[in-house]
Amino acid sequence: MSGVRAVRISIESACEKQVQEVGLDGTETYLQPLSMSQNLARLAQRIDFSQGSGSDDDDAPADGDAHDWAGTGAGPGAEQDEDEGLVKFQPSLWPWDSVRNNLRNSLTEMCVLYDVLSIVRDKKFMTLDPVSQDALPPKQTLQLISKKKSLAGAAQILLKGAERLTKSVTENQENKLQRDFNSELLRLRQHWKLRKVGDKILGDLSYRSAGSLFPHHGTFEVIKNTDVDLDKKIPEDYCPLDVQIPSDLEGSAYIKVSIQKQSPDIGDLGTVNLFKRPLLKSKPGSPHWQTKLEAAQNVLLCKEIFAQLSREAVQIKSQIPHIVVKNQILSQPFPNLQLSISLCHSSNDKKSQKSTTEKQSPEDHLYVLEHNLHLLIREFHKQTLSSIMMPHPASLPFGHKRMRLSGPQAFDKNEISSIQSTEGLLEKIIKQAKHIFLRSRAAATIDSLASRIEDPQIQAHWSNISDVYESSVKVLITSQGYEQICKSIQLQLNIGVEQIRVVHRDGRVVTLSHQEQELQDFLLSQMSQHQVHAVQQLAKVMGWQVLSFSNHVGLGPIESIGNASAITVASPSGDYAISVRNGPESGSKIMVQFPRNQCKDLPKSDVLQDSKWNHLRGPFKEVEWNKMEGRNFVYKMELLMSALSPCLL
Amino acid sequence: MYVMHNSEHPLSCFALFENGPCLIADTNFDVLMVKLKGFFQSAKASKIETRGTRYQYCDFLVKVGTVTMGPSARGISVEVEYGPCVVASDCWNLLLEFLQSFLGSHTPGAPAVFGNRHDMVYGPADTMVQYMELFNKIRKQQQLPVAGIR
Numbered sequence: 137m138s139g140v141r142a143v144r145i146s147i148e149s150a151c152e153k154q155v156q157e158v159g160l161d162g163t164e165t166y167l168q169p170l171s172m173s174q175n176l177a178r179l180a181q182r183i184d185f186s187q188g189s190g191s192d193d194d195d196a197p198a199d200g201d202a203h204d205w206a207g208t209g210a211g212p213g214a215e216q217d218e219d220e221g222l223v224k225f226q227p228s229l230w231p232w233d234s235v236r237n238n239l240r241n242s243l244t245e246m247c248v249l250y251d252v253l254s255i256v257r258d259k260k261f262m263t264l265d266p267v268s269q270d271a272l273p274p275k276q277t278l279q280l281i282s283k284k285k286s287l288a289g290a291a292q293i294l295l296k297g298a299e300r301l302t303k304s305v306t307e308n309q310e311n312k313l314q315r316d317f318n319s320e321l322l323r324l325r326q327h328w329k330l331r332k333v334g335d336k337i338l339g340d341l342s343y344r345s346a347g348s349l350f351p352h353h354g355t356f357e358v359i360k361n362t363d364v365d366l367d368k369k370i371p372e373d374y375c376p377l378d379v380q381i382p383s384d385l386e387g388s389a390y391i392k393v394s395i396q397k398q399s400p401d402i403g404d405l406g407t408v409n410l411f412k413r414p415l416l417k418s419k420p421g422s423p424h425w426q427t428k429l430e431a432a433q434n435v436l437l438c439k440e441i442f443a444q445l446s447r448e449a450v451q452i453k454s455q456i457p458h459i460v461v462k463n464q465i466l467s468q469p470f471p472n473l474q475l476s477i478s479l480c481h482s483s484n485d486k487k488s489q490k491s492t493t494e495k496q497s498p499e500d501h502l503y504v505l506e507h508n509l510h511l512l513i514r515e516f517h518k519q520t521l522s523s524i525m526m527p528h529p530a531s532l533p534f535g536h537k538r539m540r541l542s543g544p545q546a547f548d549k550n551e552i553s554s555i556q557s558t559e560g561l562l563e564k565i566i567k568q569a570k571h572i573f574l575r576s577r578a579a580a581t582i583d584s585l586a587s588r589i590e591d592p593q594i595q596a597h598w599s600n601i602s603d604v605y606e607s608s609v610k611v612l613i614t615s616q617g618y619e620q621i622c623k624s625i626q627l628q629l630n631i632g633v634e635q636i637r638v639v640h641r642d643g644r645v646v647t648l649s650h651q652e653q654e655l656q657d658f659l660l661s662q663m664s665q666h667q668v669h670a671v672q673q674l675a676k677v678m679g680w681q682v683l684s685f686s687n688h689v690g691l692g693p694i695e696s697i698g699n700a701s702a703i704t705v706a707s708p709s710g711d712y713a714i715s716v717r718n719g720p721e722s723g724s725k726i727m728v729q730f731p732r733n734q735c736k737d738l739p740k741s742d743v744l745q746d747s748k749w750n751h752l753r754g755p756f757k758e759v760e761w762n763k764m765e766g767r768n769f770v771y772k773m774e775l776l777m778s779a780l781s782p783c784l785l
Numbered sequence: 786m787y788v789m790h791n792s793e794h795p796l797s798c799f800a801l802f803e804n805g806p807c808l809i810a811d812t813n814f815d816v817l818m819v820k821l822k823g824f825f826q827s828a829k830a831s832k833i834e835t836r837g838t839r840y841q842y843c844d845f846l847v848k849v850g851t852v853t854m855g856p857s858a859r860g861i862s863v864e865v866e867y868g869p870c871v872v873a874s875d876c877w878n879l880l881l882e883f884l885q886s887f888l889g890s891h892t893p894g895a896p897a898v899f900g901n902r903h904d905m906v907y908g909p910a911d912t913m914v915q916y917m918e919l920f921n922k923i924r925k926q927q928q929l930p931v932a933g934i935r
Contacts, residue, residue, distance in 0.1 A: 531813075539796075543811030546794040546909040 145239060147232070317360055320377040320423075328429060330358065339379070341433045343440070347517035349534065350440040356381045356429065379425045385432040387483035391441055393505040393565070395573055396474045435481060441513050441561070442479040448560040458562070465562070469570040470650055477509075477565070505569060508604070512561055567633050568604050574650055575607050575631050581655050582611065591615070591768050592663045592670075607631045611659070613666045615770040621677055622670035622770060625662050657720075661698025664720040668701040670770045671716050675705040678777050683713065695719045705777075706753075712780040713753055716773075724769065727756040728780065786825075788818060789913050799913045803921075807910035831855050833920045835862045844868045845883060852923055859923045863888070864912075871906050 153166035170178065256262045321337075324330065330339045342354025357380045442463070449458035449465050458467040464478040519525065524537050532540055538555050541547075547555075579596070586594045595612040602608070613625040626641040636648040636655060648654045665687060675682050683706050688699035700719030707713065713729040732738060732754035744750075759776065766772030789799045798814040801807035808814075837850025846866040852859045865884060870876035877895060884892045896915055 540811075542796045543798065543813075544809055546797045546799075546809050548793050549795065552796065 143243060147235065147239075317376040320375060321358070323423070324358065324377060324379075324425065327426060339429075341381070341385075341429055342436060343433075343517060346514075347520040348440060349520060350436070350443065352436060352439070354382070354385075354433075354436055356432070375423060375425065377425060379428055381428060381432040385435045387435065387481060388431050389435040389438040389479060389481035391438050391506050391509055392476075392478045392480050393502045393509070393569065394476055394478075394500045395502065395569060396476065396500075397472065437510065437513065438479055438481070441509050442477075444513065444516075444560075445477060445509075445562045445565070448562040452560060452562065467562075467566060469566055470573065473573065475566060475569050502569070502572065504572070505565060508568060509561070509565055512564060516561070570650075571605050571607070571631070571633050574633070574636070577650075577652050578609070578629065578631055578636060578655060581652050582609070582659070585656065585659055589663065592666045594659065594663070605633050613659075613663055615666075615670055615768055617768070618670065618674070618770045621673045622666065624669040624673065625666045627662065657697040660720040661695075664698065664718045665701050667718045667724060667769050668703050668716060671703050671705065671714075671773055674770060674773055674777070675703075678774070678781070679708045680705040680714075680777060680781075681708070689717065692717060692719075693722060695721050697721055707777070707781045709781065711751075711753070714773075714776065714780070715756065724761060726759045726761050726773075726776070728759055728776070729753045729756050787917055788815070789916065791909070791913065791916075793912075794909055797909070799910065801910070801913055801917060803917070807913060809910060833859075833924065835916075837862075852920070854924065859926070862916075862919060866912075872904060873907050874904055 153169055156165045156167045158164050252262070256264050321330075324339075328339045328341065329345070330337055332338075337358040339356045339358060340354055341356055342348065342350065342352060344350075344354065359378050359380055361376050361378045442465075445465055446460045449460050449467070454467075456468045458465055460466075463481070464476055466474060466476050469475050520534060525534060528534065528537075529540075536555050539552075542552055542555070579598075582594065582596045586596070592613045592615055595614065597610045597612070599608045599610070608631065609629045611627040611629060612623070613627075615622050624641065628639040630637045630639070634650055636650075638646045638648060638658065640646070646658065648658060668685070668687075672682055672685055674680075683704040685703045687701045689702045692700060697720045700717055700722060702715070702717040704713060704715040711731045715727045715729065716724060717726075718724040730753065731751055733750040735754050738754065761772065764772045764776065766775050787801050787803075789801065791797070791799065796812055798810045798812055799807060800810065800814065831854060833852065833854045835850035835852045837848060840847040840849070844867060846864075846868060848862075848864040848866075850862045850864075852862050865880060867876050867880055867883075870879075881892065897918070
């Protein structure tokens with residue numbers, strides 16, 4: 137405050153009166169200021185006489201309010217004074233006192249402010265430190281411009297992203313037509329083993345990893361297909377990847393196993409019967425390289441099978457040597473029967489496609505055996521990887537584990553042969569073919585007999601469960617209408633590789649060779665025996681007595697097939713007897729024995745004196761069997777029996 | 786050391802010393818010996834072999850062979866084997882009886898192999914020892930062929 141010049145302040149009180157109204161032309165009419173008495177009355181109204189001195193507090197803020205109006209006018213100032221005069225007992229000051237006080241206070245304040253600012257300006261004892269405060273809101277145009285800029289930046293980023301997305305979508309659509317080489321390669325890798333050698337990609341389609349020992353390399357090459365013209369429309373089946381298979385595995389192949397009745401001339405051998413089987417339909421959706429590779433793998437497998445078979449055909453000694461000519465192996469499992477195994481490999485040249493296909497009968501090609509060959513070679517593959525072979529020392533050849541001990545433990549020939557499986561692929565397939573042939577021939581024999589002969593009926597029940605080398609059939613010989621009575625002939629035929637073993641119901645075992653005539657003869661003899669057995673059973677039912685029965689009679693003409701059987705039965709009363717002789721060739725002969733008193737042309741003799749002897753049975757008379765009523769033998773026999781046993785009352 | 790082969794055990798090779806151990810090995814043993822050629826000297830004696838027919842009579846195995854050394858025949862060897870028995874002492878009497886039936890007076894006595902180990906299990910090595918003794922005997926003889934029977 138020292139050294140501060142005195143400040144002159146001029147104050148003028150605004151003697152303004154309150155406006156009552158403003159006229160239309162702008163003139164103002166003022167309120168007349170309150171006169172002294174009016175003022176007093178107003179103030180008196182405001183006094184609350186009930187409160188007394190306790191009203192000091194209430195009135196203090198009213199004072200404060202009154203003070204605030206300090207600089208506004210004399211009217212309020214006058215009120216102030218009077219307020220003060222009434223409420224507080226204060227010495228009345230001159231009207232400008234409050235104003236003066238306020239001014240003085242403000243001057244003080246200003247001086248202090250001025251001092252502070254001068255000290256702060258020196259920055260020696262005090263500095264101004266700005267307080268972070270909200271930025272002042274900029275002007276509107278600035279705001280607009282900055283918003284526009286930031287929006288443009290965001291839009292820029294979004295547009296860039298959208299552009300990228302549209303580009304990738306269009307690329308994908310393009311790629312559907314033009315598949316990427318790498319993605320195709322990935323698909324190829326899922327199915328086949330590939331490896332990279334230099335700058336070539338090679339693959340392996342041989343069975344070596346599955347245990348095969350075939351020396352074919354079986355490698356295919358994967359090449360990029362670049363011969364597409366981008367200007368033209370890309371074809372539907374376009375593939376950027378192509379596989380190149382070895383030239384000797386091209387096309388398709390299969391092994392044909394067939395059995396022929398007649399053996400061809402030697403000159404005919406070597407006529408390679410190649411013809412195209414319709415190509416296997418590839419799975420829809422599988423790429424063309426998959427079908428190509430699968431076909432090549434099949435060709436390789438067929439080659440391996442054929443190589444193994446031909447090797448065995450040459451090496452293994454058999455009674456009838458096998459002939460290996462070009463792509464055919466011929467062998468004779470049975471006399472007059474020829475088995476031919478041939479490798480039919482047709483490449484996809486145009487030449488072979490034009491050649492007409494040979495007419496072949498569907499029964500000729502034994503598909504079962506072809507399938508079995510595939511299975512057998514796979515079996516062989518698995519054996520090389522089985523635990524009895526692997527792991528093996530590097531210095532020893534592939535073989536059974538126990539063979540490694542054969543040297544140090546001095547195995548003799550029996551022991552060695554027991555370890556090694558002696559049967560090769562060829563022998564197995566020949567055995568299977570023999571069995572199939574024998575079975576079909578046995579079935580044909582039984583069927584022909586069944587269709588030819590009506591009287592005893594022959595039924596064959598083939599077993600569902602069969603082996604590659606063995607099947608069985610149950611043959612029943614019955615008479616129609618009398619199945620429950622005459623069921624004594626039941627035969628179980630076990631058809632093996634070279635023989636048929638028959639087991640009879642009564643326990644007899646008969647071994648038949650592969651000749652079909654033997655089976656036929658045997659069945660015929662059994663049929664004739666059945667007739668006689670039927671009579672025996674019938675006699676039991678009808679009450680007739682069996683006097684004699686023989687399965688193989690030694691009397692009468694000799695049969696060329698089997699033996700004749702005979703039976704004699706007598707009626708319940710004893711009057712009549714029927715004698716039956718049945719042979720496979722000679723047929724049936726039935727004689728009836730009558731009592732003596734019914735025969736007219738008997739020589740009278742003196743030996744028999746009593747008439748009771750005339751009740752005995754006498755001579756025989758033959759029955760004309762073919763004129764007999766009845767649809768089959770047993771029916772006729774029943775009628776005869778019933779005719780000969782009269783009902784007596 | 787003698788290296789011998791027996792067609793009865795086609796995949797084995799026998800290497801034996803006199804009065805010493807007998808090794809039964811794989812056929813690769815021959816190849817091994819060829820490779821070890823530098824480390825030993827092969828005896829000058831030429832190869833002896835006996836070759837003949839093999840007869841099987843129920844449980845008996847009879848092998849009659851001609852012993853040849855080089856181009857000249859030196860003798861006849863007869864081998865009788867009784868299959869079911871592996872203990873020598875149990876079946877020697879049976880063998881003797883069998884031999885007597887067709888050899889008559891030439892029946893030999895019990896082989897030396899049986900001497901020490903009568904009750905031990907007989908093995909192919911014992912057969913080879915017997916053959917070795919027989920061949921040595923034949924080798925020592927003069928040119929005149931004498932029937933040596935074992």
